[in-house]
């Protein structure tokens with residue numbers, strides 16, 4: 001028997017991404033019950049088969065569609081691009097709850113969203129701020145924006161709510177409808193766009209996933225906008241979001257071909273840079289690109305690189321412990337050493353949690369990552 005939507009909200013609450021308690025709030029519980037995810041899920045979707053994305057169709061298997069729509073920990077992929085990477089999804093419900101919770105929404109607020117997709121999160125926010133509020137959402141892909149509007153209409157959530165969609169680059173905000181109390185992004189950004197800070201009233205919040213490295217490390221930050229056009233706040237949780245369609249990473253410099261600098265490391269390298277838990281070293285080395293561990297020519301290898309052309313490889317005979325791996329470093333910076341030093345500093349600082357890190361965005365758009373207090377700078381993003 002299909003579950004009721006109330007059961008769905010309860011399961012999201014039980015999953016509680018990063019100990020999130022958004023759905024303990026009766027106002028949000030009511031909203032998640034009133035705005036069903038299923039009303040925003042197209043009949044065609046995509047599922048990972050271990051190598052690529054399979055197109056799935058509701059008409060072929062209604063039960064699979066229903067299970068995918070009601071999976072609380074998984075995104076429902078609605079679009080895959082030419083490079084076989086997802087370009088739109090209904091984000092994982094437990095993550096949506098956590099993101100919406102950080103916005104600290106209240107009745108009557110004006111909210112700007114970048115990344116409408118098929119319209120679910122915008123509808124949830126509109127239901128939360130109520131008829132006296134406003135949600136303005138911008139979607140890069142015109143087809144998706146059209147689907148979102150149809151979904152608001154057909155699901156009935158549009159009745160009585162102020163919810164508008166535009167096609168364009170959400171990174172520009174919507175100056176004509178500013179100021180906003182809140183800005184929310186459902187795609188990652190490489191920098192917090194100046195337009196979002198400028199279009200948020202002093203005291204308002206900008207909440208967004210900040211892409212810090214590859215693969216899969218975005219810092220979901222909650223920034224309070226100051227009177228002086230700056231913004232500052234904490235990292236709330238790590239995520240892995242689709243990247244903004246308009247701020248792709250700059251093409252990395254050609255990898256340096258200078259003489260290698262060799263050393264032997266006694267670190268457990270995958271734990272320090274490759275594992276999900278490796279964020280302490282990756283926060284402190286922005287732009288770090290990690291590949292591996294891979295098996296190459298009978299060795300276990302890991303590759304690291306930076307956008308400036310620095311790169312390094314570490315290897316051990318296949319199956320041997322990573323301790324005593326040989327490391328070769330090239331280019332302007334010793335990238336392995338940077339990662340290892342960052343990890344050592346994190347350990348020396350009593351292993352601060354990810355919520356103890358924060359971001360300050362200056363009037364000149366400088367992005368400074370810090371730990372515990374803004375004067376304890378960990379990295380500056382240029």
Ligand SMILES: C[S@@+](CC[C@H](N)C(=O)[O-])C[C@H]1O[C@@H](n2cnc3c(N)ncnc32)[C@H](O)[C@@H]1O
Nearest residue numbers: 088089090091115116117120121140170244245
């Ligand atoms: C994870 S999906 C949307 C999630 C959605 N809001 C939901 O209801 O779950 C991210 C969306 O951001 C859109 N997007 C990416 N970059 C964008 C940009 N610069 N401006 C506007 N939309 C963008 C993508 O096209 C995609 O639809």
